[in-house]
Each structure stands twice: as C-alpha cells, then as structure tokens.
Amino acid sequence: MQDYRNILAEILIDEKTLQKRVAELGAQISRDYTGQDLLLICILRGGMIFLVDLMRQITVPHQIDFMAISSYGSGARQSEGDVRLTLDLQTNIHDKNVLLVEDIIDSGHTLSYVLDFLSTRQPRSLRVCTLLDKKERREVDIPIHYCGFVIPNKFVFGYGLDLDEYYRNLPFVGVVNLDKYRPQA
Ligand code: IMP
Ligand code: MG
Numbered sequence: 001m002q003d004y005r006n007i008l009a010e011i012l013i014d015e016k017t018l019q020k021r022v023a024e025l026g027a028q029i030s031r032d033y034t035g036q037d038l039l040l041i042c043i044l045r046g047g048m049i050f051l052v053d054l055m056r057q058i059t060v061p062h063q064i065d066f067m068a069i070s071s072y073g074s075g076a077r078q079s080e081g082d083v084r085l086t087l088d089l090q091t092n093i094h095d096k097n098v099l100l101v102e103d104i105i106d107s108g109h110t111l112s113y114v115l116d117f118l119s120t121r122q123p124r125s126l127r128v129c130t131l132l133d134k135k136e137r138r139e140v141d142i143p144i145h146y147c148g149f150v151i152p153n154k155f156v157f158g159y160g161l162d163l164d165e166y167y168r169n170l171p172f173v174g175v176v177n178l179d180k181y182r183p184q185a
Helices: 015-034 050-057 109-120
Strands: 006-011 038-044 062-071 084-089 097-105 124-132 148-150 173-176
Touching: 015 050, 015 062, 015 084, 015 124, 015 148, 038 050, 038 109, 050 062, 084 109, 097 109, 109 124
Parallel strands: 038 062, 038 097, 097 124, 124 148
Antiparallel strands: 006 173, 062 084
C-alpha cells in the first residue's frame, strides 16, 4: 500500500482542531444528558476512532455498543446502493437514550437505514452525532443533533475513515489525491 504522503492532497482538519472539536462535542453531550442514562452506538468501522476519543470527553455515565453495515462498493467508489446490517447490537435498546456515533454522512442512505431499523426497537430517544457532514451530497434528509464539521464534497481519509481499509490510524482528516491514489486490485 502506498505511503499516505504520496496520496494526500491536503490536510483538511488537523489533529489539534479535531481534538478541540471532539472535546466541545463531549461537553455538549454531557450537558444534554445530565442525569440520564446514555448508550453510544458506534457504526463500525469508520466511527471507531471518533467514538473512543468522544467517550473520554463525556462525563455522564454511559454504555457503548457496536453495529456494522455494509453497502455495495468500497472506498472512493462507494455508491449509495444497497445497505445491509452485518453486525447487530448486543444491547437491548428498548427505552434507552441512544446516541449514534458516525464518522461521516454523505448521501445519508446509510444513516437513514440505521435510524429506521433502530426506531423499530423503540428506544426512549434516538440522536445522531457525526464527526463530518458532506452536506451538499445529501439525498435523504437526516436529523443531525451533533456535528463536528461540515466539509466540502471531497473524498477524505484518516481519523477512522479508510481508503480500501487503510489509513484509519492517521490523526488528521486528509483529502485524497485521486490522480495519485492506486486502489487495491
Ligand atoms: P452515505 O450512506 O452516502 O451517507 O455514506 C456514508 C458512508 O460512506 C460513511 O459511513 C463512510 O463509510 C463512507 N464514506 C462517505 N464519504 C466518505 C469519504 O470521504 N471517505 C471515506 N468514507 C466515506
Ligand atoms: Mg461509516
């Protein structure tokens, strides 16, 4: 796999800016859920880094759980296609305050599917916290309660977001240089 430096067009959000915003979101969530029970649900795998940083900034007691979704295609060629549940929760969310933690909302199809699906299990409340919002790409309306950054329509990677499953560990959010990136065969 290529060194990330060779395919990085620009750093969109640097580490310091990310950490500051995550701390702000954690503080806001802590205020909003004071005295209430909270379950954070991370959608694997992109939301993982965001979840572990965010939860350490949340001061109210809370639980976490994970679910996974797949859509057709991958990486930069991902389309809105079919969305499927590939890993279900272990927690019964009935009557719980659920906060979905996502890396990025693009067309909105993934979140729309997840929200419909979770609603049928009748949580007490259901909110969305996304690190990134590619607003101009939205095709389905999604209620977003907490948003880190609205970003332009560029393909990004790092801080949990992948390119063909690589580079999730990078501490910043970078824009891919699609002329230089050679997708895995
Ligand atoms: P949506 O269903 O179109 O909203 O797509 C959301 C999913 O697409 C995210 O959870 C990511 O997995 C993926 N995705 C969308 N844009 C990007 C990007 O710029 N970089 C990496 N993954 C992305
Ligand atoms: Mg995701």
